[in-house]
Amino acid sequence: SYLDYGAFTPIQAAACAALNGPQDIVETNRTLYQKRRDVLVESFGRAGWDIPSPKASMFAWAPLPPALKAMGSLEFSKQLHTHAEVAVAPGVGYGEEGEGYVRIALVENEQRLRQAARNVKRYLASMGVNASAA
Secondary structure (H helix, E strand, O other): OOOOOOOOHHHHHHHHHHHHOOOHHHHHHHHHHHHHHHHHHHHHHHHOOOOOOOOOOOEEEEEOOHHHHHHOHHHHHHHHHHHHOOOOEEHHHHOHHHOOEEEEEOOOOHHHHHHHHHHHHHHHHHOOOOOOOO
């Protein structure tokens, strides 16, 4: 039964074809995500939020800005969504070790990431956090 255990056979066949077929898309996607990562880290850094550059992921794990750490990752995520129109996943949702962080997916294009950084900068400023103090 594929309802409660195992992967549907056509999905397994598609996975085999993807793994054994041409790999050109791998380099294309790797380059795409590297560019997005670099834009995120650089633009959010200029906005006042230092985010470590992930080495090999389509996600960035970002520590909360120190001035807002007491807010917690869940409330910070809600605030970003409400006031900056930026959606992030609260780290606490990944276990207690995730508290103090949010996860940001690199699924948007570079222009949208830069817009998100501008929105974050305005939000941080409204919270009394300036670019040099974050």
